Amino acid sequence: MNPVADTAQNVILPSSVFDAGTTLEKLLQTALQVEFSAIPPYLTAMYSITDKTSRAYQLIRSVAMEEMLHLNLACNLLNAIGGKPELVISGKFPPRYPAHLSDEASGGGVYLQLMPASRQLIREVFMRIEQPAQPDAPAQPAQFSTIGQLYKAIKDRLADYQGGYDTSRQTTSWNFGNNGGTVIEVRDKKSAMQAINEIVEQGEGADMARELNPDEYQIRQPWGQYEYYGPRADGTYGPVLGTPLEMSHYFKFKAIADGTTPLPETYPMAPNPSVDKFENQLAVELGNLFNASYSIMVDELQKALHGDTEVFFTHAVPLMRTAMPVLATQLMQTPVAAKGYTSVDPAAGPPFRYVAGVTVQEITRAVDRLAEAVTEGRHPSAPSTLVAALYKVLRSLS
8 A cells, every 4th residue: 555645635626615713813823733743744754865965855954944934933923913822732732643734624634644755755745735725716714725725814814803913922033044034023914914925935836837737727926936025126025036036845845756856865764653663672762762852842842932932042953953863864774673684674763752741851861871772782783873873962952
């Protein structure tokens, strides 16, 4: 059974369901959960690429970074109207993969899986996540078929919003790198609309070559495959001509799926890894370490989105940039079975399983114990780079 093809559809049609009672606050909470849910599958595919200098790796990394920006913008919007962004909802969020994109999407939306990068995965799953809405697709606060329809509904609710805008808990100091886009402080209706435009246009663009069903999607905006939008000389908001342009998420993924950007070799990671499925004790310990690091990152990120920006730089960033990628790469070089026989035996991978109440001290002690066990030869299947990698994780937590 093909885990991608059996759960993906090639054609996305606009939903006709409209829920007039959905509040702006609920829509923004849905939006931030949608943005967050896509990040672990993107990161897993990125981690699986062996050549970290490749163009494909850099494209997927840029999308993951920009999804963090979108999460930040959605939370700024929610904080601005007096809401409270929630990344941890007991028993419901963060998702346990595999999982659908959102309970609010039509049919649950795209089926998200943690899998190594492949052209098929990128075409049938990642491109579907970023699929542009048709130009005449209706706003959909419930049962949306594309993320663009959800944000259209948010725009409609925002147009009717008469309340104030609170900037006290918004985060604007995050650094998302050269390709991360712009963090917008939402202080009025105009800046709120700009934040929404940043999310939609950076992610979707417009489909310039709708190969699956050309009659379904008509090209209206020849600039839509690019993501550089902003205030123009005539006072309108849109594509800024004559400036360096970069592809939207949809077209970044399309370049890999079509083979325009070659996809290097990947680690032989078993799909949808889970510590419960690992026979190899080393894989179990590394999987638990990854889950602990991910869990603290989620907790610290939620604090940051509630206005405590200091923890973002002291804990969340080191975990995202160092601990998680280092542990994921080591997992993908560790056999699932207790004893590996060939170089293509299925390897473990990052489970992205949230565990409440984990502390940095617990991770530090677990890393020390594992490094000692590997040094003493108690894990013969350990990658040769594991001890150095574990100390790198420790340094990121100090």
